[in-house]
Amino acid sequence: MASEPPRGRGSATRPAARYEPLQREPVDDGWVGDDEPAPALRTEVTPETPRSLLVRNDSPDVPFTLSINPYRGCEHGCAYCFARPAHAYVGLSPGLDFESRLYVKTGAAAVLRRELAARNYRPSPVALGINTDAYQPVEREWGVTRELLEVLAESAHPVSIVTKSALVERDLDLLGPMGRAGLAQVAVSLTTLDRGLSRRLEPRAAAPQRRLETIRRLTAAGVPVSVLVAPLIPVLTDGETEALLEAAAAAGAVSADYVLLRLPREVAGLFEEWLKTHEPLKAEHVLARLREAHGGRVYDSSFGQRMRGTGAWADLLGQRFVLARRRSGLDRWSGDLDVSQFRPPARPRSADDSQLDLF
Incomplete structure (x- = not known):
């Protein structure tokens, strides 16, 4: 069995980033006894000032062209997170570093204001928090997502959010009016209804039942909510598909979609390590299903x-999902947001700018 991760963390190890010239392995030197607990792993947050914020996307299989990520790394610590390999670009591990050494984009609201006010800017719905969750726990302290939403609300700019955090409810005063005006929608990520499995898979994310309550509260405030079954994990969670959609529909969701478990780069090894620790009897079955769905690779x-x-298996899974979505009534909303209401925000003025606006 692989080693247990630190309490409240999804990864148990800190594999070196793929661009690093050295690889490190832990060695028992006899100084620490087996019964001596490891020191608590604390989250470190490093501020960084972005020069630009809007990321333009031309991938043909994602439904947005603009996105914003207020944070790099994610404290939720989801064992399966496809964004983990991005930490290699800053010389950090996709394992424990990804969930404990975070970067926050301070001053992001001012940068967004400048980009939206640019004369050549053409509005398109912005996806907020796609790579890592915009409402992860450190948002309570830093509030960057809140500041960005204030700029988007002021500009009547459409925004879509994907989150597994109940913290999104904090911003109902902004999201409610925007949702009723066709300017905002939220997708709540729901992986399983099993609290124990969720605690191991997503150690610092909201419990499944709490996410369902978030769907209810967003819906009551006038925000269209979709449920994103992501990732859908073979053997571990695919059997819950119908129950997940029924629960989401009962909570008020209006649409649903899914993403099959993705294991790019270092995530493959990290998730296999997680499987051997938490689900050793199912590990090979999970990996075999993934290989079947990806031409022999995971x-x-x-x-x-x-x-x-x-x-065949992937096609059957897709057919099951479409049928369950239809039966649950989660195919009622197109997901379209209104870009016609956009009005550029006031352009930020530099300290030495004495030129007055004409109007």
């Missing part, structure tokens, strides 16, 4: 295949 990054997989 992951295929090709556009059009990375989200769904191919082959």
